[in-house]
Amino acid sequence: MVQRLLLKRPLSAHIHRLVLLLLLAVNIYPLLWMILNSLKTEQELSMNPFGVARKPMWSNYIEAWKVAKLGPYLVNSITVTLASVVLTLLVGALAAFFLSRFEFKSKGFLLVYFTFGMLIPIHATLVPLFIEMRTFNLLDNRLTLLFPYTAFNLPITIFILAGFMNAFPKEVEEAGIVDGCSVMGVFGRLIIPMLTPALATAFIINFLNNWNEFSFALVLISDSALKTLPLGLANFAGQYNRSYTLQMAGLTIVLVPTLLFYLSVQKYLTAGMTAGAVKG
Amino acid sequence: MEILLRRKWIIAAGLLPALLIYTLFSVYPILSSIYFSLFKWDGFSPKQWHGLQNYVNLIGDGVFWQSIRNNLYFVLFSVLGEIPLGLYLAIMLNGKLFRRDGIFRTVFFMPVVISTIVVSLIWNMFYNYQFGLVNTALRAFGLDHWAQNWLGNPKLAIFVLCIVVVWQYTGLYMVIFLAALQNVPSEVLEAAELDGAVGFKRTWNIVVPIIADTIFASVVLCISGALRAFDLIFIMTNGGPNHSTEVGATYMFAQTFNSMKYGYGSAISTAIIIISFGLIMISQFMMRSLKR
Numbered sequence: 001m002v003q004r005l006l007l008k009r010p011l012s013a014h015i016h017r018l019v020l021l022l023l024l025a026v027n028i029y030p031l032l033w034m035i036l037n038s039l040k041t042e043q044e045l046s047m048n049p050f051g052v053a054r055k056p057m058w059s060n061y062i063e064a065w066k067v068a069k070l071g072p073y074l075v076n077s078i079t080v081t082l083a084s085v086v087l088t089l090l091v092g093a094l095a096a097f098f099l100s101r102f103e104f105k106s107k108g109f110l111l112v113y114f115t116f117g118m119l120i121p122i123h124a125t126l127v128p129l130f131i132e133m134r135t136f137n138l139l140d141n142r143l144t145l146l147f148p149y150t151a152f153n154l155p156i157t158i159f160i161l162a163g164f165m166n167a168f169p170k171e172v173e174e175a176g177i178v179d180g181c182s183v184m185g186v187f188g189r190l191i192i193p194m195l196t197p198a199l200a201t202a203f204i205i206n207f208l209n210n211w212n213e214f215s216f217a218l219v220l221i222s223d224s225a226l227k228t229l230p231l232g233l234a235n236f237a238g239q240y241n242r243s244y245t246l247q248m249a250g251l252t253i254v255l256v257p258t259l260l261f262y263l264s265v266q267k268y269l270t271a272g273m274t275a276g277a278v279k280g
Numbered sequence: 281m282e283i284l285l286r287r288k289w290i291i292a293a294g295l296l297p298a299l300l301i302y303t304l305f306s307v308y309p310i311l312s313s314i315y316f317s318l319f320k321w322d323g324f325s326p327k328q329w330h331g332l333q334n335y336v337n338l339i340g341d342g343v344f345w346q347s348i349r350n351n352l353y354f355v356l357f358s359v360l361g362e363i364p365l366g367l368y369l370a371i372m373l374n375g376k377l378f379r380r381d382g383i384f385r386t387v388f389f390m391p392v393v394i395s396t397i398v399v400s401l402i403w404n405m406f407y408n409y410q411f412g413l414v415n416t417a418l419r420a421f422g423l424d425h426w427a428q429n430w431l432g433n434p435k436l437a438i439f440v441l442c443i444v445v446v447w448q449y450t451g452l453y454m455v456i457f458l459a460a461l462q463n464v465p466s467e468v469l470e471a472a473e474l475d476g477a478v479g480f481k482r483t484w485n486i487v488v489p490i491i492a493d494t495i496f497a498s499v500v501l502c503i504s505g506a507l508r509a510f511d512l513i514f515i516m517t518n519g520g521p522n523h524s525t526e527v528g529a530t531y532m533f534a535q536t537f538n539s540m541k542y543g544y545g546s547a548i549s550t551a552i553i554i555i556s557f558g559l560i561m562i563s564q565f566m567m568r569s570l571k572r
Contacts, residue, residue, distance in 0.1 A: 013377055016372055016377065017377070017378075020369070020372060020378065020384060023369070023388070024383075024384060024387050024388075026447070027387050027388060027390060027391060027447075027451075028387060028390075030402050030403065030406055030413075030447075031390075031402065033406070033413060034402050034405065037405075045411050046410055046411045049411040049412070049413065049416050050413075050416065091297040091298045091301060092298060094294050094295075094297065094298065095294065095295050095297070095298035095299070097294065098291050098294040098295050099295070102291055104288070104291055110295065110299075113307075114298075114302065116307075117302060117306055117307070118501075118504075119500070119504045119556070119557070119560065120306060120307075120310060120553075121504065121507055121508055121529075121552050121553060121556045122508055122510075123508065123510050123528075123529035123532060123533070123549070123552065124309075124310060124313055124532075124549035124550070124552050124553050124556075125306065125309035125310055125313065125549075126532070126533065126536075126549075127313060127316065127532070127536050127542060127545050127546055127549060128308075128309035128310070128312040128313045128316060128546070128549075129305065129309045131312070131316075131323070131542075132304075132305075132308070132309060132312070147301060147304070147305045148305050148306075150301050150305070151301050151302050151304070151305035151306040152305075152306055154298055154301065154302045154306075155302070158298065183290050183294075184290075208393050211395070212393075212394070212395035212396060212397070214395070214396060214397050214511045214514075215510055215511060215514075215529075218514075219537070229395075230395050230396075230397040230398075230511075233395075233397050233398065233401065234397055234401075234515055237401050237404075237515075244405055244408070244411070247401065247405070248405070251398050251401055251402060254395070254398060255394065255398050258393060258394060258395065258398075259390065259393075259394070262390065262393045263386065266386055266389070269389075269393075
C-alpha cells in the first residue's frame with residue numbers, strides 16, 4: 001500500500017515533502033539546540049556545541065531561576081497579562097456588541113477609527129506615552145501597563161468579536177425583548193454565551209501579545225520589583241553575557257511554558273486568527 | 281429592537297469605555313508626538329518652541345536616513361520572504377498531500393507565539409562567534425575563513441537580522457492564508473485538479489487570484505509589522521555596529537531616552553508614522569492597479 005502510494009506520487013510531491021521537512025527542522029532546531037545546551041557546562045558548550053550533555057547540569061536551572069529572579073517576574077507577568085486581558089475582553093465585547101448589532105450614524109466612522117489602531121506603529125507612541133504616564137503619575141505602578149496593553153489590543157479584539165457577532169441572526173435580540181430582557185440583559189444572557197468561541201480566540205491572542213510585550217514595559221517600568229518576564233530576561237542576558245548556559249537555562253524556563261500553552265490552545269488560536277484576518 | 285434603538289445613550293455608554301481607553305492611550309499619544317516634535321525639549325525643563333527645525337535637522341541627519349534604509353530592508357525582506365513562503369506553506373498544507381499532518385501547521389506557527397526577546401537571545405547565541413551553530417557548521421565543513429562575528433559585521437548584520445524576522449513571522453502569514461483557503465469552495469480546487477492542474481505551479485496560479493484580497497491585506501499587515509521592528513534589534517545589536525542596523529524605532533529610542541532629546545525623538549516618531557502610512561498607501565495603490 002505504502003509502496004503503491006509512493007509510486008503513484010509524482011516526483012514533485014517528494015520534493016515538496018523534502019522542502020517541508022527541511023523547514024520543519026529549521027523551525028524546531030534552534031529551540032532544541034538551546035534546550036540541549038542549557039544542560040552543559042560553559043566549557044562543554046564551547047568544546048561541543050552539538051549533541052547532548054555528557055552529564056546534565058540541572059543546577060543551571062536552579063541557578064538561573066535564582067540569579068535572574070524569574071519568580072517575581074513571573075508573578076508580575078501573570079498579573080499584568082491577566083488583568084489586561086480581562087479588561088480588554090470586557091470593554092471590547094461591549095463595544096463590539098454595539099458596533100455589530102445596532103445601527104447608528106457614527107458607526108462607520110467608529111469601525112474605521114478602531115481599525116486604524118491595528119496599523120499604528122507602536123514605537124511612535126513610546127515617548128508621548130511615557131510623558132503622559134508621568135503626568136498622570138502612573139509610571140512604575142502596578143496599573144501602568146494595563147492601559148497601553150488594553151488600548152493596543154482593543155482594535156484586534158473588537159475586530160474578531162464584532163466579526164463573529166455579525167453572523168448571529170437578528171432573532172436573538174427579538175427573542176430577548178419578548179422575554180423582557182433589557183439591552184444589557186440581551187448582551188449578558190444571550191450574546192455572551194454565544195460568543196464563547198470568539199472570546200476564547202481573543203483571549204489567547206491578547207494573552208500572547210501581553211505576555212511577550214517588551215517595549216512598553218521597557219519604557220514605562222524601571223522598578224525592578226515590577227518588571228515583567230521579557231524585561232527581566234533582557235536584563236539578565238545583559239548582566240550575565242558571559243554565562244551562556246545560564247542564559248539558555250533561563251530562556252528555557254520561560255520558553256517551555258509558553259510552548260505548552262500554545263500547544264494546548266493552538267486549535268482555538270488558529271481558528272480565530274483566521275476569523276479576524278480574513279476580513280482584514 | 282426598535283424600542284431599544286431610541287435609547288441612544290445606551291449605545292454611547294457601551295462604546296465609551298473602549299473609546300476612552302483606546303483614544304487616551306493609543307490615538308492621543310500619536311497626536312501629542314506630532315506636537316512635541318515642534319519643540320526643543322529634554323523632557324524635564326520647560327519646552328522651547330523650535331518650529332520645524334527638528335525636521336530640518338532630521339533631513340540632514342545621515343543616521344536617520346540609514347535607519348530608514350534599514351527599515352526598508354526589513355519591509356522588503358518581510359514582504360518578499362514571509363508572504364510567498366507563507367503562501368507556499370499554506371497551499372501545501374491545504375493540499376491533499378499534507379492535509380492530515382497537523383504537526384507541520386503547529387510547528388510552522390510556533391515561532392510566532394514565542395516572545396521576540398526569547399527569539400532574539402536564542403539567535404544571538406546561534407550567531408555567536410565561538411560556539412554559535414553557524415560558525416561551528418562552517419568550521420566543520422572546513423570553511424573556517426567564513427566563520428565570523430555575524431552581528432558585528434556592519435555590511436552583513438542587517439541581513440542577518442532580516443533572516444531572523446522571516447524565521448519568526450512566516451508562520452503568521454501561513455495561518456492567515458490557510459484560513460482564506462478554507463473559504464475557497466473545495467469544488468474550485470478539485471476542479472482545478474481534475475483539469476490536470478495537479479502541479480504546484482498550476483495550483484498557485486489558480487489560488488493566488490482567488491485569495492488576492494487576503495494577500496493584499498497581509499501585505500499591509502506585513503509592512504506595518506516590519507516597520508514596528510524594535511525588540512529584536514534592541515536586543516541583538518542595539519543598532520550597532522556603528523548604526524549599521526539602526527532602524528527608526530531604535531534611533532528614536534536612543535535619541536529620546538539616552539540623549540534626552542525628546543523633541544527630536546518625537547520628530548523621528550512622526551516621520552515613522554508618515555513613512556508607515558505612506559508605504560501602506562503606495563502598496564495599496566500598486567496592488568489595486570495590479571488587480572486590474
